[in-house]
Amino acid sequence: MTEAAHPAAAPAPRSSSVPMTLVVALGGNAMLRRSDDGTIETQLARSDEAMAHIARLVGTGAHVAVTHGNGPVVGNIVIRNEAARELVTPMPLYIAGADSEGGLGFMLQLSLANALWMRGDESPVVTLVTETVVSADDPAFERPTKPIGPYYTDEQADALRASEPAWSFTSVPGSGWRRVVASPKPLRIVQAPVIGRLLATGTVTIAAGGGGVPVCEAADGQLHGIDAVIDKDWASAMLATQIEADALVILMESDRVYAGWGTPGQRAIEHLTAQGAGDLLESGALEEGSIGPKVAASAWFAATTGRHAVMCRVEDLDDALAGRAGTRIG
Amino acid sequence: MTEAAHPAAAPAPRSSSVPMTLVVALGGNAMLRRSDDGTIETQLARSDEAMAHIARLVGTGAHVAVTHGNGPVVGNIVIRNEAARELVTPMPLYIAGADSEGGLGFMLQLSLANALWMRGDESPVVTLVTETVVSADDPAFERPTKPIGPYYTDEQADALRASEPAWSFTSVPGSGWRRVVASPKPLRIVQAPVIGRLLATGTVTIAAGGGGVPVCEAADGQLHGIDAVIDKDWASAMLATQIEADALVILMESDRVYAGWGTPGQRAIEHLTAQGAGDLLESGALEEGSIGPKVAASAWFAATTGRHAVMCRVEDLDDALAGRAGTRIG
Numbered sequence A, B: 001m002t003e004a005a006h007p008a009a010a011p012a013p014r015s016s017s018v019p020m021t022l023v024v025a026l027g028g029n030a031m032l033r034r035s036d037d038g039t040i041e042t043q044l045a046r047s048d049e050a051m052a053h054i055a056r057l058v059g060t061g062a063h064v065a066v067t068h069g070n071g072p073v074v075g076n077i078v079i080r081n082e083a084a085r086e087l088v089t090p091m092p093l094y095i096a097g098a099d100s101e102g103g104l105g106f107m108l109q110l111s112l113a114n115a116l117w118m119r120g121d122e123s124p125v126v127t128l129v130t131e132t133v134v135s136a137d138d139p140a141f142e143r144p145t146k147p148i149g150p151y152y153t154d155e156q157a158d159a160l161r162a163s164e165p166a167w168s169f170t171s172v173p174g175s176g177w178r179r180v181v182a183s184p185k186p187l188r189i190v191q192a193p194v195i196g197r198l199l200a201t202g203t204v205t206i207a208a209g210g211g212g213v214p215v216c217e218a219a220d221g222q223l224h225g226i227d228a229v230i231d232k233d234w235a236s237a238m239l240a241t242q243i244e245a246d247a248l249v250i251l252m253e254s255d256r257v258y259a260g261w262g263t264p265g266q267r268a269i270e271h272l273t274a275q276g277a278g279d280l281l282e283s284g285a286l287e288e289g290s291i292g293p294k295v296a297a298s299a300w301f302a303a304t305t306g307r308h309a310v311m312c313r314v315e316d317l318d319d320a321l322a323g324r325a326g327t328r329i330g
Helices: A040-059 A071-083 A093-118 A154-163 A192-200 A232-242 A274-283 A291-305 A314-321 B040-059 B071-083 B093-118 B154-163 B192-200 B232-242 B274-283 B291-305 B314-321
Strands: A021-026 A063-068 A125-127 A131-133 A146-152 A168-172 A176-181 A204-206 A213-217 A223-225 A247-251 A257-259 A267-269 A308-312 A327-329 B021-026 B063-068 B125-127 B131-133 B146-152 B168-172 B176-181 B204-206 B213-217 B223-225 B247-251 B257-259 B267-269 B308-312 B327-329
Touching (some): A040 A093, A071 A093, A071 A146, A071 B071, A093 A204, A093 A223, A093 B093, A093 B131, A131 B093, A146 A154, A146 A168, A154 A176, A192 B192, A247 A291, A247 A314, A257 A291, A274 A291, A291 A327, A308 A314, B021 B040, B021 B232, B021 B314, B063 B093, B063 B232, B071 B093, B093 B125, B146 B154, B154 B168, B154 B176, B232 B247, B247 B314, B274 B291, B308 B314
Parallel strands (some): A021 A063, A125 A204, A247 A308, B063 B204, B131 B213
Antiparallel strands (some): A168 A176, A213 A223, A308 A327, B168 B176, B308 B327
16 A cells, blocks of 8 residues: 555554553444445445454554454355355355455454554554364264254255265254354464464454354364354354453444343343353343353453453443443453 | 374475475366265365375475365356355355365365374465455456356346446357456466465465465455466465575376377477567467466566466476476476
8 A cells, every 4th residue: 555645644653562462353234234235335335344444453552353253254165155055066054264364354354454454553453264173072072063054955855965975954933944163162263373373563464254163173182174163153252262352342233231231120231240141141130142152251261360351332432341331351 | 293103103304404495286177076966075185196296395394385276166156156156156266276275275284284293294384365466457458368157048148248337248059158258467476475484483384375365456455355366386486585495396187298299290398498488479389278378487486586387287386396207398
């Protein structure tokens, strides 16, 4: 970008204190929501919107790793694989995941570098295709629960049971069948050491997209891809732990974590200890679905590292890091 | 990979002299050939085979950036997009390219890290999703020539002309129509500075897959994706120039460059100056198709940097770098 006249008069001021290292986890719907038309223009507009906030954070001098979900996007890649099954040999789910790290990483790095550039900040932005080690013995593999890809008729499901004997299916009343895969816990982010070094030199790094490509370690130490879905908040917590991040930030659609959501006793939570978060999870007072794993991953990070996690909306990022918004855990 | 017992007794010896920095360009068919069954097992076997040679090169202490084509793979992604057009909004070609950087980068980094590990070498391996700047005024955009994706019937082509007004098509006698896109010259690899720093710290870096995702610079300096196909050898030559690599290595299926291939006067070429390579290209003595651009990109690198390029088979890598195989240009 050296050729164009720079829009900002001078580089954005950087903090002179030791920079904070942060892992910021974006939801999969930061780029594509189920209700969207799905065009590239809409996806890029959403990416631009989210990355404008990240650019502001980078402008404070923070060293930032951005992680993200891939929910709807990897689902679409799988649907395309299945639709073209007779034309082109389909790829396994873990390759679809790797593909999504490329496509989504490109969009996010483009949006973020543009947002930084317009602020007069030439911090480099890169995306690393990230692998996440899971255990082949993870109990999740015994009972796969995460639906992925298209709905199948009885006939299609029977044909797939024959051609893909390793696949599991779940019946969806009224809609046929869907493939289900395991969601094992991440043990280690393979590229974490490089990510840590990149951050230390001021390179904004997008990593662990979709939780990273799941890989298992063979007896000889070699790694191999495996079909699974890794929770991106748990992968982000693992990355933040490995690179010794000062804080883990998990972005969400809700302004804070709520206990008893939708009940008369509903209350917003500003702060929880790691222990308190664990108790709250056990009490059943938290919405199941997406908030539960976010709180659990945050509490694990806080308990493991003694540092804290922040859960907030992307537009509240600054306020939440200053303790004026969101929910702090730890 | 710290948990497993390490198969090699001691780390591979490293050269004590200043390490060579090399950009090594793999053909798109290093992972998938038109004649292959296209399964992930075949692609990974090919990737393992190529990366075993790269691992040996890394073992000499060289700092290596691996670039690669994406020919058949991105074509398959486009075919899947088109086959599922009624089910899922198709993505533009540049997103298919970014997807292929993720999927192929994952395969290559997995194979290479495994090969290094089995040699007792724990050098980290990463893949960077790479953008390549091209000019929107490149004359290539006026006359797109590179066919991409599926064949269309007359009716399908007419429908696409209406829904995708920016697309160009070429008639393929007997097979219908195919979309054609431009192949503009790379001006700059956006992530080159970070790639250079990664290499300097001993991180093997896979980059510029498929020539990189094509982006154009707007008047305000922001970058935007554009549908095009960038020659991976030219992108590799640009990357090697930007990071001041000691040499550019372009891998090919032929053992050397041949003048007058298939004629009675056919002769293998061991060495050409940049000027000599230019003259040979102009004389028409080189096979058109894939060898021409490889020689042209090599000659450009040699002329621009005063360094040299090597064109050889992957299995001749060591011998070619020692001047005992392949064709040296510059």
